[in-house]
Amino acid sequence: MGRTLAEKVWDDHVVRRAEGEPDLLFIDLHLLHEVTSPQAFDGLRQAGRQVRRLDLTIATEDHNTPTLDIDKPIADPVSRAQLETLRKNCADFGVRLHPLGDVEQGVVHVVGPQLGLTQPGTTVVCGDSHTSTHGAFGALAFGIGTSQVEHVLATQTLPLARPKTMAITVEGELPDEVTAKDLILAIIARIGTGGGQGYILEYRGPAIEKLSMEARMTICNMSIEAGARAGMIAPDATTFDYLRGRDHAPEGEDWDAAVAYWKTLRSDDDAVFDAEVVIDAAELAPFVTWGTNPGQGAPLSASVPDPASYEDASERHAAEKALEYMGLTAGQPLREINVDTVFVGSCTNGRIEDLRNAASVLDGRKVADGVRMLVVPGSVRVALQAVAEGLDKVFTEAGAEWRHAGCSMCLGMNPDQLAPGERSASTSNRNFEGRQGKGGRTHLVSPQVAAATAVLGRLASPADLSDTRTPAGVR
Amino acid sequence: MEAFTTHTGRAVPLRRSNVDTDQIIPAHWLKKVTRDGFEDGLFEAWRKDENFVLNRPERQGASVLVAGPDFGTGSSREHAVWALQNFGFKAVISSRFADIFRGNSLKNGLLTVVLEQPVVDALWELTEADPTAEVTVDLEARQVRAEGVTADFELDENARWRLLNGLDDISLTLQNEADIAAYEAARSAFKPRTITA
Numbered sequence: 001m002g003r004t005l006a007e008k009v010w011d012d013h014v015v016r017r018a019e020g021e022p023d024l025l026f027i028d029l030h031l032l033h034e035v036t037s038p039q040a041f042d043g044l045r046q047a048g049r050q051v052r053r054l055d056l057t058i059a060t061e062d063h064n065t066p067t068l069d070i071d072k073p074i075a076d077p078v079s080r081a082q083l084e085t086l087r088k089n090c091a092d093f094g095v096r097l098h099p100l101g102d103v104e105q106g107v108v109h110v111v112g113p114q115l116g117l118t119q120p121g122t123t124v125v126c127g128d129s130h131t132s133t134h135g136a137f138g139a140l141a142f143g144i145g146t147s148q149v150e151h152v153l154a155t156q157t158l159p160l161a162r163p164k165t166m167a168i169t170v171e172g173e174l175p176d177e178v179t180a181k182d183l184i185l186a187i188i189a190r191i192g193t194g195g196g197q198g199y200i201l202e203y204r205g206p207a208i209e210k211l212s213m214e215a216r217m218t219i220c221n222m223s224i225e226a227g228a229r230a231g232m233i234a235p236d237a238t239t240f241d242y243l244r245g246r247d248h249a250p251e252g253e254d255w256d257a258a259v260a261y262w263k264t265l266r267s268d269d270d271a272v273f274d275a276e277v278v279i280d281a282a283e284l285a286p287f288v289t290w291g292t293n294p295g296q297g298a299p300l301s302a303s304v305p306d307p308a309s310y311e312d313a314s315e316r317h318a319a320e321k322a323l324e325y326m327g328l329t330a331g332q333p334l335r336e337i338n339v340d341t342v343f344v345g346s347c348t349n350g351r352i353e354d355l356r357n358a359a360s361v362l363d364g365r366k367v368a369d370g371v372r373m374l375v376v377p378g379s380v381r382v383a384l385q386a387v388a389e390g391l392d393k394v395f396t397e398a399g400a401e402w403r404h405a406g407c408s409m410c411l412g413m414n415p416d417q418l419a420p421g422e423r424s425a426s427t428s429n430r431n432f433e434g435r436q437g438k439g440g441r442t443h444l445v446s447p448q449v450a451a452a453t454a455v456l457g458r459l460a461s462p463a464d465l466s467d468t469r470t471p472a473g474v475r
Numbered sequence: 476m477e478a479f480t481t482h483t484g485r486a487v488p489l490r491r492s493n494v495d496t497d498q499i500i501p502a503h504w505l506k507k508v509t510r511d512g513f514e515d516g517l518f519e520a521w522r523k524d525e526n527f528v529l530n531r532p533e534r535q536g537a538s539v540l541v542a543g544p545d546f547g548t549g550s551s552r553e554h555a556v557w558a559l560q561n562f563g564f565k566a567v568i569s570s571r572f573a574d575i576f577r578g579n580s581l582k583n584g585l586l587t588v589v590l591e592q593p594v595v596d597a598l599w600e601l602t603e604a605d606p607t608a609e610v611t612v613d614l615e616a617r618q619v620r621a622e623g624v625t626a627d628f629e630l631d632e633n634a635r636w637r638l639l640n641g642l643d644d645i646s647l648t649l650q651n652e653a654d655i656a657a658y659e660a661a662r663s664a665f666k667p668r669t670i671t672a
Contacts, residue, residue: 015654016651020633022633026655026659026662029669035505035506036505036552055668055669055670079506081508096670122667127551127553129549129575131551143550143551144575144578145551145553145578146554146579147582147583147644148578148582154645155645156655156659194544194545194548197571198574224549227548228574229575257663293493293495314544315492317490318493412502413503413505432497432498434497434498438520439520
């Protein structure tokens, strides 16, 4: 019987397999950041252990970093202490670190791929649930807790029970206005926040094959929001083209050997998935969330659902709680929801293509009065590229704030937060209560919907903007 | 890791589904660099409401959390487990846990027990009607017991053995160091490296 992509990558990394035990899996790449690593380094110290493979380990600073005044000392002493702890740990143990101010600094899941470290058929871990992002390259990539971070630092392996596999096949072609973000939000709404639990998802089908690497990363990034630890897409010419020439991509004979291996990383025709979901791309539309978990979403053209319409008692209760927290009423059209803040950025939608997409909508338009729009590039490299293309000017001329790279308002560990009761349209990945600031209300959206929403001050798609652009030459 | 054999304590019924890790411990608490001192951050936003179940006088000292489905979704933060333990919880019962949270809990000796929703419902009804009712989580027998409730639960033998003995995963893995070295020696030359010699 054939094997799935996930099974092939898994099998290639088994260090030890024994009856009644989890497989011991080798880890090809370990990404570190300041939040989930300090206790792991402490554990190493207490046990007198070293980092086993410094050459497979890399760190950056992202969760706490400010996006303004990065040349000045960090105002929050607790954030500063956490960054200083990472710097000390990396220096003590010899780990390569890209700190704030370094040209390779940025959100860890943006940095790995752009350096060419994320490659097909590798195992990638990080103490961050959005490590699933790297699955876009056909890597088996998943978030781990701090105990596991320590385990990987010490052994370069993890004992893991093999998950089941689920195929998510997206047939047809995405309509013009529909993005990867809309697609993944629709998938999560369909299978639920627990639907992928225990599975590695494999996104496949014609609509997936046509996506760019950036779009594939957006999809795989949010696998965790469906409960799946990992999501994967089989590598193809798009993947190889993205990798060729990057800092850590193989060269010469190594490149040829790598590509030959990478081409084998496809689910066999006779492979059997434990579960299968089929989505018709043609039926999709711009999608937004209305609730407090990423599965509580609907097409932008819909209205806030009535909790009474849910048959399942637990879902009904969750919807009631969500509407109460979000300050929404059943039946309210989603397009009539006003926002205070628009956030473009994060490991979900902070890459160059995302910024281009948002800028293309904002070009020649203005952010609505009373609306604050933050654009936070995913990495310094993304920021430099955006500046080279003049995107920063498009944003600032529209009235948006152009910031430095980091996780920023996705989780508000730095000063970029919502005030209580404030409402955002955000290109990030979680609309949990208080995620973007205590009492803040989050609607998850694509970069295009974020930009259109900024212009109108209410949830909107670019199609709603027909007459808001200042004629060329006038702006 | 702290060993877990059996625990009996009063319960906190938490009638909520999709309790994400941002609710269990908000992000601003994640700036701490220790594994302790997270108890005041546990469910911080909800605890501002004096009627929240954890604030009720009759729940003080309770050590078993009985929650709705999909407990622990979201972020990989192990701080969520530490916060529950720092507060005094020894076990969490739910019909479904998020994968990463579950893995983290078992690595720290916080027993996460999966029971069918009707059993969770029964535990909710029992402990809401009688806050002094005790719940026993018995890992040796893989069974949860309370007045009118006896329910077996599953936990794979390997995880159970590690918990019962409070074993250190890293030490166990390093017993197989020779296997790791052999694997490393056979890895392809084209695999990426963060540091080039």
